[in-house]
Amino acid sequence: MMGFARLAATTFITQGVPVYLFSDITPTPFVPYTVLRLKLCAGLMITASHNPKQDNGYKVYWDNGAQIISPHDKGISHAIEENLEPWPQAWEDSVIDGSPLLHDPSASIQKDYCEDLNKFCFHRSVNRETKLKFVHTSVHGVGHRFVQSAFRAFDFAAPEAVPEQKDPDPEFPTVKYPNPEEGEGVLTLSFALADKIKAKVILANDPDADRLAVAEKQDSGEWRVFSGNELGALLGWWLFTSWKEKNQDPSALKDTYMLSSTVSSKILRAIALKEGFHFEETLTGFKWMGNRAKQLIDQGKNVLFAFEEAIGYMCCPFVLDKDGVSAAVITAELASFLATKNLSLSQQLKAIYVEYGYHITKASYFICHDPNTIKKLFENLRNYDGKNNYPKTCGKFEISGIRDLTTGYDDSQPDNKAVLPTSKSSQMITFTFVNGCVATMRTSGTEPKIKYYTELCAPPGNSDPEQLKKELNELVAALEEYFFQPQKYNLQAKAE
CATH class of the missing domain: 3.30.310.50 (Alpha-D-phosphohexomutase, C-terminal domain)
Structure with a gap:
């Protein structure tokens, strides 16, 4: 993976283009974040995500910080077809070492990300004092270090990491499918650890940390794994409620938006109709939601939240893509706040359905x-x-x-x-x-x-x-x- 990334960097540097190459594995959402933060013209993410390691993908972001859509996808395909013969030095990635065009953004970007994330922390004192315990798994991916940092930024105690799954391992030795979307099978070790330490909430990222699954211990002793649509309802309700407390002026609603993909639950539409903000649906996939969110932001609108049922959530518009790191810590704050009212995530979800329709x-x-x-x-x-x-x-x-x-x-x-x-x-x-x-x-x-x-x-x-x-x-x-x-x-x- 790192070799593939270095070859991509070589392509640009040999043509005189400056490159910011992360020196270590990084969550996917940090790439679109870096594009916007450093005002770059494009971003590349090399990841197989939850697929087998040989299925490495090549994800491209444009200068607007969102995944490419037409015409850029067609333009790139056309450029590939016109350059099928590798350029000289294409395979000599040693030429980038020591190049003045090569920069490593890793440390500064993680710090900047956590600072921006802080703007979405609404109940710092609750986080400090909460008795709620969290288990986190990165399912052999990259999320561990970054979720720990996000928890620190919100003044939480560190979540308990599933030790067998916290370090990156492309073989995914403890799971059949390393995709938390598949539900309980991926969470077996998380359930065991949570039961052992009496944690009530499990947060699970997929290997490239752009998705999030959440499970909660019920009074019956069973674990409930929320679907992507259920967590979308909870996070949408929470981000709107938290925003409304800070923005009492009703006229602000007319410039406020939430988005979801056309195959996701229409619960945000129901909340928007009752509360008076705008809801829009897009085609499936965050490339559509990210590009639409950027258009709205450029028109001076406020995009509070976007989600898709495949456990993808955009809780902070400084990342115009799904982001499992911010979603994890924001879910932790939501659960901690509800606990002060003696409510669980499941009970709040039911309250949302009663108020806005099942x-x-x-x-x-x-x-x-x-x-x-x-x-x-x-x-x-x-x-x-x-x-x-x-x-x-x-x-x-x-x-x-x-x-x-x-x-x-x-x-x-x-x-x-x-x-x-x-x-x-x-x-x-x-x-x-x-x-x-x-x-x-x-x-x-x-x-x-x-x-x-x-x-x-x-x-x-x-x-x-x-x-x-x-x-x-x-x-x-x-x-x-x-x-x-x-x-x-x-x-x-x-x-x-």
Whole structure:
């Protein structure tokens, strides 16, 4: 990984471009942070994240501090195609050692980051005195040192680190999948340590520390792992509540925004409607939210929060990407503040749903390694009852609306044209049902998966969450049976 980063640095330095190269492994969010902080023209992150080490990715940020979107992605592809022959010295990374163009930002950036993070600490005295104990795991990744620093910045005692997982190890020896999104399997060692030291909250970063999973010990003795949507609801509520306490002027609401991706829970929309700030949805992925947030900030707007259901949270707009370090310490402060009111995270989540309406979500995926099969499955949905006809029902559930972001069709718009950008290179169809449920099926950009995301939104009032869950489970079963047809397409279900 470091070798790959040095080769990238060599490419720039041999062309006379100054480079800030971190001398040690670093969380992904520190790269977009550095681009904005030092006013650089681009940022590169070399990481496989939670994938096998040989699947190293190359993540690019533009000068606005957000991941690249068009036209920059096309421009870079074009430049690659025009330079397929490596330049002289391309492999001689020793030329950068001692170069006046090479800088190491590691120490200063970590210090600056913690200073900026301090602006999001709202209850320092609570943090100092809290009796709540936290366990943190970096799942063999890079998060340990940085989360410890963030806790110090907020005046917390250090969280207890899972010793077997705190140091970087690309073999991920203690877990089958080093992705906290996969839930309880990744947290086995965390549960054991938390039970041993009587910690109530577990904070888990993925290996490159841009995602965060959270688990809380329930009164029943069970551990509850919050979904990405549930933690999104908690953090969104917390950041709005904390902001509102400092900004009593109601006119400030008109310039205040929250964002989430189109496959994430619409709970922020419900909170925004009731509280009077703006909510916008973007395409899936933080590259869209980061770029939109930057546009809004440049227009003088205040972006409080953005999230996606894949446990990605942007709690501080000085990083225009998901950031598991800031999300970890802000969650710790939220939990500590609630504890002073004798409330748990679970109880506060329920209070949010009672006030703004229950939002019950369920997401999963099927694995399929054959692109042609995936294409057939989606074409079948576009020609369900004869040519160019989308399905009108899914089992017993009636469909009231269809949006296809592969073709650009949206029957809820007067001209049937989708508002969000469309992409022919990826598959994505959203079905709205008469019962208020929304289901999206899409291909993953990085893995051989067909994913689905479902949500049943109820208005505020006396909804029965168990009944809503039952109805959503029935709809998901119908979606799998009639739209995925796993036997017909030979799809492999998610391993539990």
